[in-house]
Amino acid sequence: MAMKTDNAAQTEKTDRRVGWKQAPDDVRANILDTAQKEFAENGFSGARVDAIAARTKTSKRMLYYYFGNKEQLYLEVLRASYQEVRTAEQSLNLETLAPDDAMRQIVRFTVNHHVANPDFIRLVMIENIHHGRFIRQLNEIQELNAGAIRSLEKIYKAGCAAGLFRKDIKPIDIHWLISALAFFSVSNQATFGWLFEKYLTGARADLADSLGEDIVLRFLANHG
Amino acid sequence: MAMKTDNAAQTEKTDRRVGWKQAPDDVRANILDTAQKEFAENGFSGARVDAIAARTKTSKRMLYYYFGNKEQLYLEVLRASYQEVRTAEQSLNLETLAPDDAMRQIVRFTVNHHVANPDFIRLVMIENIHHGRFIRQLNEIQELNAGAIRSLEKIYKAGCAAGLFRKDIKPIDIHWLISALAFFSVSNQATFGWLFEKYLTGARADLADSLGEDIVLRFLANHG
DNA sequence: CTCGTAATGTACTAATTAGTTAATTTAGGA
DNA sequence: TCCTAAATTAACTAATTAGTACATTACGAG
Numbered sequence: 001m002a003m004k005t006d007n008a009a010q011t012e013k014t015d016r017r018v019g020w021k022q023a024p025d026d027v028r029a030n031i032l033d034t035a036q037k038e039f040a041e042n043g044f045s046g047a048r049v050d051a052i053a054a055r056t057k058t059s060k061r062m063l064y065y066y067f068g069n070k071e072q073l074y075l076e077v078l079r080a081s082y083q084e085v086r087t088a089e090q091s092l093n094l095e096t097l098a099p100d101d102a103m104r105q106i107v108r109f110t111v112n113h114h115v116a117n118p119d120f121i122r123l124v125m126i127e128n129i130h131h132g133r134f135i136r137q138l139n140e141i142q143e144l145n146a147g148a149i150r151s152l153e154k155i156y157k158a159g160c161a162a163g164l165f166r167k168d169i170k171p172i173d174i175h176w177l178i179s180a181l182a183f184f185s186v187s188n189q190a191t192f193g194w195l196f197e198k199y200l201t202g203a204r205a206d207l208a209d210s211l212g213e214d215i216v217l218r219f220l221a222n223h224g
Numbered sequence: 225m226a227m228k229t230d231n232a233a234q235t236e237k238t239d240r241r242v243g244w245k246q247a248p249d250d251v252r253a254n255i256l257d258t259a260q261k262e263f264a265e266n267g268f269s270g271a272r273v274d275a276i277a278a279r280t281k282t283s284k285r286m287l288y289y290y291f292g293n294k295e296q297l298y299l300e301v302l303r304a305s306y307q308e309v310r311t312a313e314q315s316l317n318l319e320t321l322a323p324d325d326a327m328r329q330i331v332r333f334t335v336n337h338h339v340a341n342p343d344f345i346r347l348v349m350i351e352n353i354h355h356g357r358f359i360r361q362l363n364e365i366q367e368l369n370a371g372a373i374r375s376l377e378k379i380y381k382a383g384c385a386a387g388l389f390r391k392d393i394k395p396i397d398i399h400w401l402i403s404a405l406a407f408f409s410v411s412n413q414a415t416f417g418w419l420f421e422k423y424l425t426g427a428r429a430d431l432a433d434s435l436g437e438d439i440v441l442r443f444l445a446n447h448g
Numbered sequence: 449c450t451c452g453t454a455a456t457g458t459a460c461t462a463a464t465t466a467g468t469t470a471a472t473t474t475a476g477g478a
Numbered sequence: 479t480c481c482t483a484a485a486t487t488a489a490c491t492a493a494t495t496a497g498t499a500c501a502t503t504a505c506g507a508g
Contacts, residue, residue, distance in 0.1 A: 027455085043353055046269035049496060059457060060497090070496065124415055125349055129267055132414030145419045172423040173435060179416065180408035181401075188407065190356030191348055192400070195369045199396040211397060218442045251485085273466060283487060288467065 027058050028066050035063075036077045040119035043126045044074055044134075071134075078127070079138050081120050086144040088113065094151070099159030100217060103174075106152065107213045110182040121186045149175055156220075165220045177219060181212045251282050252290050259287075260301045264343035267350045268298055268358075295358075302351070303362050305344050310368040312337065318375070323383030324441060327398075330376065331437045334406040345410045373399055380444075389444045401443060405436045 034055045038047045049070055053060035067073040092109055094102040114121055127135045152171050159165035258279045262271045273294055277284035291297040316333055318326040338345055351359045376395050383389035
């Protein structure tokens with residue numbers, strides 16, 4: 001769970017300080033980790049700086065020492081969370097698969113990943129509540145996501161060439177669809193699950209899982 | 225915009241009080257309306273009672289007089305918002321249409337409706353952030369939504385009988401899919417729109433609009 | 449060994465915020 | 479017309495909360 005920190009201003013100093021009892025790197029990571037949980041659980045205004053401090057190994061003073069203020073701490077949490085997620089995405093190896101199998105794999109991976117990382121989903125929800133005011137300050141993130149589109153495009157084009165997929169779709173729309181299905185299945189679990197509880201037998205995630213692949217592949221299929 | 229109030233304890237008293245300068249019904253409605261905007265914009269903890277009061281025609285004291293406290297006011301806002309939305313849904317007349325056209329109509333209506341009511345979407349997002357803690361206290365809402373499933377089921381069964389739709393789908397899954405597409409297109413506009421801004425030409429809503437119908441009908445189609 | 453600086457703990461403050469107190473006005477029925 | 483209860487106002491309070499001042503400790507360079 002502890003996430004590696006690589007804040008530019010900090011590293012070259014801390015690297016030299018081997019064997020300290022005072023461990024700024026660990027303290028920083030510990031604060032970030034705790035803050036992520038608090039922000040994901042309660043939102044930006046709902047999160048309490050004191051609550052974060054209380055759950056860290058250190059004090060509130062350190063939180064301000066390392067991150068300046070609540071907003072900057074939140075920004076660092078957001079940055080770290082996105083980085084973690086997109087790194088995981090790149091570990092997927094789809095080169096050897098047939099285009100339709102690869103597409104299935106992407107859907108399955110995305111749903112599973114979202115289900116396994118509800119805190120990340122919650123942070124994205126919170127961002128949207130804030131009209132993306134914070135994420136807009138993190139330009140690096142925009143580039144991380146371009147990679148996802150490129151690899152999707154490769155698979156889509158291969159599928160078109162193989163006659164498996166229809167040719168009138170934009171890769172971004174495929175990505176949009178997969179995101180919508182995977183995201184919604186986690187983000188709206190509380191309300192949807194409760195509103196329609198008598199219609200839902202198993203767990204909410206399963207529904208979007210096998211269903212998700214079906215929806216995406218029928219959307220892309222070259223028949224009809 | 226002003227929404228009709230029908231709080232049991234209040235009505236029989238206020239109905240008799242015709243011609244007052246003091247208009248408790250209007251004041252109540254005015255508070256609810258203002259509160260909805262503030263809660264939808266800032267969430268439960270982000271919303272400020274003082275901010276609501278300031279934008280009302282009346283004072284903060286009245287807000288407590290009519291609603292007790294912040295949480296109960298929020299609950300009333302949530303109840304009123306859901307009621308408003310589901311009422312609109314029932315105005316749709318689909319009996320005369322062919323099943324596939326009716327289904328298309330539902331998708332189109334749902335997307336348009338969500339796009340036109342971002343404050344409602346935001347309230348649902350906020351509920352989910354709170355794990356549905358508040359909505360769970362409003363049992364009436366659960367029943368409102370059962371109607372949506374029933375009318376969808378009718379259309380689906382007609383489509384199956386006419387050989388248009390495959391027969392292995394549960395109506396709740398169709399509803400889930402339509403909700404996911406319509407909801408996501410509004411709820412994640414800020415982050416998705418910004419992350420992929422270079423891939424997106426037109427407005428975000430249009431994408432899910434024609435696309436939405438396509439996705440749902442291909443999912444249901446009886447070919448392949 | 450001692451001096452300077454980064455790291456840390458304790459105790460505080462100023463501002464905000466949900467909620468209240470107590471007095472005042474409005475209107476309709478007796 | 480006067481009495482009662484609902485409706486309203488303005489000023490207040492207690493608690494919470496982000497952020498800080500200041501003293502102290504750990505370390506490593508010289």
